[in-house]
Amino acid sequence: MFSGQGSQYYHMGRELYDHNAVFRRWMSKLNDIIYQKVGISITDEMYNEAKNMDDKFDHILYTHPAIFMVEYSLARVLIESGVEPDYVLGASLGEVTCAAVAGIVSVEETIECLLKRAELIESYCEFGSMIAIIHNSELYHQVSSISLHSELAAVNYCSHFVISGDSENLLKIEKYLTTKNIIFQTLPVRYGFHSANIDSIESEYKKFLQNFSFKKPKIPVISCLLSDYVTEVSAEYFWDVSRYPIYFQKTILKLEKDAQFNYIDLGPSGTLANFVKYNLREDSLSQFYDILSPFGQDIKKLEEVEEIFN
Incomplete structure (x- = not known):
């Protein structure tokens, strides 16, 4: 599993x-x-000794490729040690990592796509914001001061969803959440991904994506945009994964109806493994694992995963 923007931090x-x-x-x-x-x-920026792990790492010309680099490199570590995926699953920018791991696009093409998207966003998009809210996602639809001034960006489990949009509007929503004692976290991003905040680059980015040919996946891909298996990817899809909502909860619940799985989170923060935990039924035989986190023990957890699956 590969996560997206908001999961990054210095020294990941x-x-x-x-x-x-x-x-x-x-x-x-x-x-x-x-x-x-x-x-x-x-790497010079991400592993800058002058930076602390809790410093804000949100310059997307660096964070876009940094997340991909970490996720793809970790995937290669597992594959080269003999731990090969039966499926790959992506959320948001993680869907781009999925495409590279599955052979839909080359590593070089993936990097070009990420750099171009970052360049366009920085050139043409107003600053935005994203907020993770610890509450049932029905709150979004029930409270007009939230739904009228933001867009639903992700539903991760029954009591965790993300909203996105204009910074000023989201600041007002933060004040509302505070008055209602609703727990929230402002994500370390400068733009409102999965919202109209990035619509100004749609035409130019899609035009750029037309330069690439997308191959059929060599590994089955599970998309949290579609909550389904993906057999073909187009330029349109590469835009959609950054613009439209991510339904992680719906995706996991659908998978769990079919079979049991071992979910291995290769994102920087281990957030998807945590989300899986809250989506599994008590009688599920599925297991979940993370490797990287801001709290360390990355090598120990990697060795444990390699031992389990080799």
């Missing part, structure tokens, strides 16, 4: 970067591709 994956040769090799390879294209080093 640092333990593996320092001590796992495969992870470092792939991170360096991807970093070199980006440096050749735009002249910036993602």
